[in-house]
Structures are given as structure tokens and as C-alpha cells.
Amino acid sequence: MSVETRLYVREKARYAPADPSQVLAAAQEIIDARMVRGTSFKDPAVACAFFRDKLGHLEREVFAAVMLDTRHRLIDYVELFQGTIDGAEVHPREVVRAALRFNAAAVLVAHNHPSGELEPSAADRAVTARLKQALALVDVRLLDHVIVGGRQSQSMVAKGLL
DSSP, X not given: OOTTSOXXXXXXXXXXXXXXXXXXXXXXXXXXXXXXXXXXXXXXXXXXXXXXXXXXXXXXXXXXXXXEOTTSBEEEXXXXXXXXXXXXXXXXXXHHHXXXXXXXXXXXXXXXXXXXXXXXXXXXXHHHHHHHHHHHTTTOEEEEEEEEETTEEEETTTTTOO
């Protein structure tokens, strides 16, 4: 379904209301179109809004990353790990591998808390420290770790945790 498609689906020369999955698919297309290669991520508010749009609606935890060039412009967005309703196992070597695959100079990472809780857990802080160390070994900077809880998001840099 294209973005131009209104919230109606054509059925035999008549229009019927779109079902929720069609509305969500159209919304996801709009979100994807808003952030294109080259978008600047110098402001933490941009990262928070971006990850909130991408992860806020998910019912289970997803760990994602934005790969950035030397000027902190978007190269690509990747969802690296999927978990359960209250956790996702993150492997630093896979994050490093993705950064190298995209030739990234910097990385922003994020994950959602389906519970809506924005406060980073001890595990969140520990994995952030491990990621920062692992990425530094290959000269890639970890710029921020964003926690998303529903329609809210929080930067660990803004809280002084990175």
C-alpha cells in the first residue's frame, strides 16, 4: 500500500475503511520516508524522536542501532536483536560487526521497554559500557543509548550515564 493511499481500501469500485494493520503499514511507510540517508543526528532530540517512532509501538523488546558517518549523518537503521516482553540479549560483537559492515564512524543504539518504564536498568547500563568499549576497539564512537517506553524516550547521554 502506498503512502498516497488514504485510510480506505478499494473493494469492487467502493471504498471500505482500512483495517488496523493497513493503517499501521501506511504509518510505518511515512515514518521510514521521514528519515532518509544523510539525515543529521547531531541533536539527541532527533535520535529520541526517531527511535520513539521506530520502537514505541512494539510489544516485545527490540535492540536497534543507527549507523552514522563521520558527520553523524544517517547511513542506515538496523534492528539487531529481538527479545521478550521484558528483555533482549545483546551481543557486542554483533553490534561491532554491523558497524563495520556499514563502514560507520559512529553508532546510536536504542531499545524499547514494552512496560513503558524509561529508567535504564543496571543491565542497560552494563551493556552500554560493554558496547562503548567494544566499538572503541575498532575506532567507532558510541554516541548515545536511547530507551523508549511507549510514546516517550530518554537519552542516556542526557542523563549523564554515557
